[in-house]
Amino acid sequence: MVKFVKVLPIAAKIGTVTIRYPYAKPIVTDSFRGAIEVDPSKCTGCGACTRICPPKALSLNIEGGTAILRYFVGRCIFCGMCADICPEKAIKITKEFELASEQVSDLYIDVEHEVVTCRKCGSKFVTSKLLNKVEQKLSEFSKELLSLCPRCRRVEMLSKQVYLR
Amino acid sequence: MGREVNPESVLGISVRRFVMVNKCIGCYTCEEVCKFLNDEQQFIKLYEIESGLSKPISCFHCVKAPCVTVCPTNALIVDRDGAVVTRVTRCIGCTSCIIACPFGIPDLLPVGHVVKCDLCSKLRSEGLEPGCIAVCPTNAILWGKPEDITRMLREKTLLKLVEAYRR
Numbered sequence: 083m084v085k086f087v088k089v090l091p092i093a094a095k096i097g098t099v100t101i102r103y104p105y106a107k108p109i110v111t112d113s114f115r116g117a118i119e120v121d122p123s124k125c126t127g128c129g130a131c132t133r134i135c136p137p138k139a140l141s142l143n144i145e146g147g148t149a150i151l152r153y154f155v156g157r158c159i160f161c162g163m164c165a166d167i168c169p170e171k172a173i174k175i176t177k178e179f180e181l182a183s184e185q186v187s188d189l190y191i192d193v194e195h196e197v198v199t200c201r202k203c204g205s206k207f208v209t210s211k212l213l214n215k216v217e218q219k220l221s222e223f224s225k226e227l228l229s230l231c232p233r234c235r236r237v238e239m240l241s242k243q244v245y246l247r
Numbered sequence: 248m249g250r251e252v253n254p255e256s257v258l259g260i261s262v263r264r265f266v267m268v269n270k271c272i273g274c275y276t277c278e279e280v281c282k283f284l285n286d287e288q289q290f291i292k293l294y295e296i297e298s299g300l301s302k303p304i305s306c307f308h309c310v311k312a313p314c315v316t317v318c319p320t321n322a323l324i325v326d327r328d329g330a331v332v333t334r335v336t337r338c339i340g341c342t343s344c345i346i347a348c349p350f351g352i353p354d355l356l357p358v359g360h361v362v363k364c365d366l367c368s369k370l371r372s373e374g375l376e377p378g379c380i381a382v383c384p385t386n387a388i389l390w391g392k393p394e395d396i397t398r399m400l401r402e403k404t405l406l407k408l409v410e411a412y413r414r
Contacts, residue, residue: 128341133359167339169319208346216346219317223349232351236304239350241296244268 108179115160116178120153120193124172127151127195127209131164131173140164149195149209155181156189200231202238207231261310261329263393264366264380266303270387273301277379277388281305281364284378288354290364291379303388305379306331306352306364314344314353314363322361330366 101109110116127149129142139157143150165173183189195209213228227235277291291305312331315323322337323344333353338360344353345361353363367377375381380390389396 128343130339130341133340169339169341169343208342212343213346216317216343220313220347223313223347227349228346230351232345232348235349235351236292237294237296240268240294240302240304244296244300244302 110177110179114177114179115162116176117155117158117160117181118153118162118164119174119176120151120191121172121174122193124170125151125168125193125195126170126172126211126215127193128169128212130167130169134163134167136161136163144197144206147197147206149197149206151193151195153191153193154189155191156186198229200234201229202234203231205231261393262366262390263329263396264305264308264377265389265396266305267387267389268302270385271302272385272387274384275301276382276384277303280378280382284367284370288356288362290354290362303379304350304352306366307350308364308366313347313349317343317347319343326365326368328366328371330368330371331363332365332368333361333363335360335362 101107127142129151132138132140132142132151137157137159139154139159141152141154143152160175162175165175181189195211197206198208198210198213199206217223217225217228227238230238273293275293278289278293281289281291291303293301293303295301308325308330310325310329312323312325315325315331319341320337320339322334322339323331324334326332340355340359340361342355342361344363345351345355353361355361367375370377376390380388389399
């Protein structure tokens, strides 16, 4: 009982440590990882993040004429691997952690991308942004080839080789 | 011709593989050997261009390889012998190399990284030829220094020309 009294002067000196949470700003450390944020202008839709994501909270699906990079907060484990791996540094880890919502749709964040169709087989194989990025890196590259999907490119190059002889 | 392994060419700087499409009989042997050597993944693959005419295509190991230029993590490198190889631990599976390759060669595994022909680096380190070259029944896949191969091909065309004159 006497031991407890010792605490009282210390408490009086320091004052209140707790904050009025919902009204005051929560204290988060610098290394805190919350929900991620995808920058639509930087993202190329390459899908590297969807492949590294351990709980598969990120997914890249081609629906109709668009590729959708979908982030589902409900599955995210806030590991930050996607931000590490993104070749464009388009993913940012925010300090946001108050993610509960009454609507499930609020938990999905979509980034839409345009897709390129293969001019031979008609399959949608890549986002136009990624194709443009590759095209820029390789300046002397034929546009004809770039508009083909990998499988069609193989057949095309092979038939060229064969019919030349 | 391409059969005997010249130790110098194996250890030399730039060794090239060359597929002579006109010699290929489309027997799928290279494909099967590649499958056997690389855990059921085929890095040399035959495609049917016309009905009944199948020809193999595999990585050309370009000197100025677009996939190497485009790789954001330097996972694709040109090794000592001049073969373009993937470093699986570095690959992030961004598929840039697949888009950049004029032949569409690299394959994306569901695990999340890209694989491609490495000219059997394990066999090469033991001083052996890559599987597809060693096994081709018609010697359609050649292997050697680029200058040796060009020389050989020139000699061949010359021989053909001379034959044509004789007739």
